[in-house]
Amino acid sequence: MSATNTYMLTCSCAKYPNENHMKVTKPNSKHTHVTRRKASSLIFLLVSSPIPFHAQPAYATESSFLEMFRMTVPDQTVEEAENGIREHATSLVQVKRLLETESWKEAQKELRKSASYLKQDIYTIIQGKPGDERAQLRNLYTKLFNGVTGLDYAARDKDVPRVWILYEDIVVTLDDILSRVL
Structure with a gap:
């Protein structure tokens, strides 16, 4: 396997000992860093979105x-x-x-x-x-x-x-x- 096709996991425990999150990076490319705060915000937005709920199923004629x-x-x-x-x-x-x-x-x-x-x-x-x-x-x-x-x-x-x-x-x-x- 070449180095450009593999993902590297970097633990940030050494820099920030109180935080338990991992960074996923790919060599020579931009990376996305998702923290628990960002993930929980996203989940909150999805859960609290105004999705209509009806107790009885709606049947389209x-x-x-x-x-x-x-x-x-x-x-x-x-x-x-x-x-x-x-x-x-x-x-x-x-x-x-x-x-x-x-x-x-x-x-x-x-x-x-x-x-x-x-x-x-x-x-x-x-x-x-x-x-x-x-x-x-x-x-x-x-x-x-x-x-x-x-x-x-x-x-x-x-x-x-x-x-x-x-x-x-x-x-x-x-x-x-x-x-x-x-």
Whole structure:
């Protein structure tokens, strides 16, 4: 065996008689020195990490699994998106009644739910369009959902004037998108 392929163990007992740790070194290379303090810190971090624990086992059904990945893996055709877009756009616009009664939490929940489905529909339709039409539709898509996010924050802050400005912008942008995709 050559000297470069073997590991050398060096006991540090001579330098530090009160410590019982060993150094593992490899000739002509950088070495890693792991002490008990470093190892115990690492173990503490691993043990105290926020790992969810449930008393009963969770069973994933096919539908829950598909819902988890709905936004990342579009499993819908352009025809399905075109059929669902009107319904989801209507539910987004109907958030107005919750905003009028100042039911902020309910409005936020409904806004998030309807916007997520509408987002998937519009994205699928944009992907099915020719390349020269996509740029304009993506800009409108971005404007619409930035407005939805802004409306969500305005509802959270109960900023009534801003809520209505953003709501009107969303309705105008949504009408523009629908006129171009349908």
